[in-house]
Amino acid sequence: MTEAAGWYPVGLSAGIEAGTSAGTRVEGVELVVWRDSSGGIHVWEDRCPHRGMKMSFGFVRGDHIACLYHGWQYDAAGQCRLIPARPDLNVPDAIRIGTYPVEERCGIVWAALGTAGVLPEDRETLPVRSLYIERDAGAIAVDLTAQHAEALGDRLYRLAMDEQIVLVALQPVDKATTAQHIVVDAITARDAGGGRKAAFAWAQRYRMNAEAAR
């Protein structure tokens, strides 16, 4: 993360259930997003220091995440706490994984990957989906602006869609791929199911058009 600044959306809060992990990328940098069994969310470098295995392939046990290869377990601060092959070993402090500041706002998980920026104001939302589009984030931002989306801060857009307010957070996955994390403002949502389906249909159409326009 060099020129990068501020907060990046990395997933929907509802998309990462307690006790699960998922891999993702921001500008090509591999991250693991995981939620411990008490609901705490974590965004780390996606690499076990032991053999370089992706932590996102691993599994969550309580407030630890374990590597799939040899079961090395890390606590919520990224510190290795257990090496199953050496259960009596007091694990050295040097065995740890890099962590990023993380916040949940508007039903979206945000990680600070560069110098701190501005987080969006929190509001109650209903999750729609994370949509992966084969276009670069710059082109999509231009596109959303052309559709009268209002920029609400770092990588967050507000769209009026029929009666509803839809929020779209843009995650630059790599140079050719962007994730849209889409939620409906709960106060304006038509109803829990129908309103989300309308936003889903918008997103489907959006991706088809965006990818056809490449």
Add this chain to the structure above:
Amino acid sequence: MSDLTLYNYDLDEHCYKVRLLLSILGIEAETISVDAFPGKEHLRPPLLELNPSGRLPFLKDGGLALFGAEAILAHLARNYGTQSGYLPVDGIGFAESMNWLMFSAHDLDVTSRARRQAIFDEPGDLAALRRESKMKLRIMDDHMTMREFDDVHFFAGLRPTIADIALFPAFALSRDYGLDHDEFPALRRWARRVRRLPGFINMPGIPHYH
């Protein structure tokens, strides 16, 4: 009439579908190992005489001989797991499960070809196969995203069916052919539910969380 013999190759995801359903439904079957790779035993006599389609899995049930995962799954669910609901009988559940069963047989064939290219070095353009596979998994992820709005967590009907069993390996094994799970959040959640079904078993490439 439990006189089941499954001709099985452990690394074949279609054979895994049948092993998985047998385990979930608690059905006993004799298993005969076939050296599909590198031996291609299923494409030579005497196996080819027994099963001229050359397709695995192959199941003998008394005098009945069935080939291909889909027919075998339907047969097992219909005749050995009537109470399980894995082959729904109601109109919508039946229709939807058939729809996704056929999707697994036809559309997901590209994922099998991608995997065979990647791990058995079968001829093929892996980059193109991977890309087509991604588009198929997208269709599945879109479907499960929609289902979640109605609080339904399986592909057809309201409960797990043979459609879930048939669709599971293409996603669960996608890393074998170089496609990560990052872009399919609804499939991740669905796969977690499949993994938790009583009787669930793994195959090589589908990690066991120790």
